[in-house]
Amino acid sequence: MRSMWQFLGALIAASSLGLAQASSSTLETEEDVATALKSYGVNTAAINTLRSAGNKSTEVACQTACSSLSHLYGSQVLSPDTTAYNNFTGAFWSVQQEEVQPRCIFKPSKNTEVSAVVLVSRLTQCPFAAKSGGHAAFAGASSSPGGITIWFTDMNEVTLNADKSVASIGPGNVWGMVYEALAPYGLAVIGGRASSIGVGGFTTGGGISFYSNLYGWAIDNVESYEVVTASGHIVTATENKYSDLYWGLRGGGNNLGLVTKFNLYTVPSPLMYGDTRVFLETEFDPVINAFVNIVHDAPNDGNAQYYIAFLSTGGVNIASAELTYVKNVSNPPIYQQIKSIPAVSDNSTARTLVQYAEYIDSDNPYGLREVYWPISAYLNEEFAKWTVDYFFSVLPQVANVTGAQPVLVYQAVSEPMLKNMTKYGGNALGLEASKGPVHLMHISFWWDNASDDDTVYNWVGSFWDTVLAKAKDMGIYNEWIYMNYASQFQNVIAGYGAENKARLQKIAAKYDPQGVWQTLQPGYFKLTHAPVVTSP
Structure with missing residues (x-):
């Protein structure tokens, strides 16, 4: 019988030579895996070695998997209590993700190595996760507690x-x-x-x-x-x-x-133009009216992209509108209404795409506890104004949370966006242009201490329960949830619709x-x- 190392080496070779030339067939059971591996000349009796004498605990499975990967790939595998491992776990956007401790971190450099780690996981039954940028706001999203975290960093062509x-x-x-x-x-x-x-x-x-x-x-x-x-x-x-x-x-x-x-x-x-305009609470109603009108005007000028953030800072309630235009035009007609509203600050300038993305990134600090939590409704100005008023009315409930910064963000899934969702056979989101623009709103909330986690989660959950009830009463509720902003408590796929x-x-x-x-x-x-x- 081959050793475990010989077996896994043959498995890697098989994945490199055979699995890359795949048909649509699948490996449905362990027996199917064994049969497929035999076709590559692998002695599948060695699978029993991976079972560690019948011990199927996750801890043993992951110890076996990580040891195997380390033997095969050396420095591509990061182990706990090393500088490289600690640098990785400490580099996530949210602290909740930083707190996750995988059994090992695997850095594949090519697609066949990704195939190999999936098969190793299947053989050992060690769980895994995969990290691209790691910008999710909850534990386990892209790092596996006690398992294998696949870090794609070297696949950066x-x-x-x-x-x-x-x-x-x-x-x-x-x-x-x-x-x-x-x-x-x-x-x-x-x-x-x-x-x-x-x-x-x-x-x-x-x-x-x-x-x-x-x-x-x-x-x-x-x-x-x-x-x-x-x-x-x-x-x-x-x-x-x-x-x-x-x-x-x-x-x-x-x-x-x-x-x-x-x-x-x-x-x-081409060179872009961006304008961050900040408004006081006295201007919230006209700002929301302008937001709604910009959304409806999107079919007439697709160069505009925009969102508005409502928050309290230094005891002052403000709205910060990010008005982007993907041409170097400082005052396009689509923004005329919102630019006519008095603002307390205006940071408008031309930027390259690289510069603009860096600028937006500066508003998303690392090293904090984070939650994103969205809902959606069909665009309605009365509802949009009501939600802002309700948001500020309940902010005092989290005033004692250390480092708290809750933000209510308004965006829209506009008519042009919805029509583009039919390209190339459509997508899975379940959004339809015929029903009109969708108001995508989410809470972005950061804070300092784990002891406040439940307070924050309960506050945001309660806030949205009330807002969703209002949307249902008004007949504008939409079940769709945006995955990229969703919280760990939301069933995103269900929001795509039953079909x-x-x-x-x-x-x-x-x-x-x-x-x-x-x-x-x-x-x-x-x-x-x-x-x-x-x-x-």
């Missing part, structure tokens, strides 16, 4: 095809890196508005861009995905090949595979009949439940 119409982007990139790589060509892709956000989760969850009123969201501008399936196969999913998988990856999150390359359509990227949820589950059953992504990769938003199934 950015290349262009011959006619520069498609950029191939590795999941180890953050958007600032992508924009810097494409800037010399005068190009961009539909990506994040903050430079440190990762390509992976952003693109599989939706992806609002500065360019979204022109071209749609990131998921609507993917030419193809290179993806590792649960069986370890490496396939390229397009509108015409593995089209069901392609559709499901457009909003399905991490439920269908690990994407090892995003091939995104490029767009021109789309069932379609995603059917695709998952085809490509992952054993539920690898649902059980061995338990973090983030699953097909049937929220990351945390108990409400705060």
Whole structure:
């Protein structure tokens, strides 16, 4: 019988030589895994070695998996109590993610190594998670407690095809890196508005861009995905090949595979113009009226992208409007109304895309406890004003939370965005242009101490319960939840509607009949439940 190391080495070779040339077949059971491995000349009796004499505890499974990966890949595996490991866990955006301690961290450099780690996880039953940028706000989203965390950092290529119409982007990139790589060509892709956000989760969850009123969201501008399936196969999913998988990856999150390359359509990227205007509470009503009018005017000028943040700072209630224009035009007509409202400050300037993404990133500090929590409703000015008034009326309830900074953010899924969601066979989000613009609102809240976690979660949850009840009373409630902003208590996939949820589950059953992504990769938003199934 081969040793465990010989077995795993043969497995890696098999994944490199055979699984990359995959059909749509799957490995449905352990016996199927063994049969497939035998076809590669692997002595599958060595699987028993991985079972550690019948001990199937997660601790033993992950010790076996991490030791195996370390033997095979050496310095690509980071172990606890090392400087490299501690630098990794300390570099997440939210403290909740920093607190997660994986058994090991694996840094693949190519797609076959991603295939290998998935198969090692299956053989040992050690859970895993995958980190692109790590910008989620809750524990376990992209780091596996006691398991394997796959860190894509070394898969950070950015290349262009011959006619520069498609950029191939590795999941180890953050958007600032992508924009810097494409800037010399005068190009961009539909990506994040903050430079440190990762390509992976952003693109599989939706992806609002500065360019979204022109071209749609990131998921609507993917030419193809290179993806590792649960069986370890490496396939390229397009509108015409593995089209069901392609559709499901457009909003399905991490439920269908690990994407090892995003091939995104490029767009021109000229100098932009941005204007951050800050308003006092006396101007809230006209600011909201202007916001609603800008949303309705989006079909007439797709160069505009905007959001408004409502918050209290220094005892003063303010609204901060971020008005972006993807041409170097300082006063476009679409912003005329909101720019005529008296502001206490105005930070308007021309910027490159790289500069603008860095500027937005500065408003998202690292090293704090964080929660994002969104809802949606059909756009209605009366409801928008009521929600702002209610938000400020309940802020005193969290005044004693140390370091508390709750912010209510207004954005819209405009008519042009909704129409772009029908491109290339559509996406999984379940939004329809015929129903009109959707008001996407979310709470962004940071604070200092873990002892206040329950207070914050209960406050935000209670706030949205009241707001959702108001939306239902007004007949404007929308069940859709934006994955990229969702809290750990929200069942995102259910918000896509029963038909789309069932379609995603059917695709998952085809490509992952054993539920690898649902059980061995338990973090983030699953097909049937929220990351945390108990409400705060």
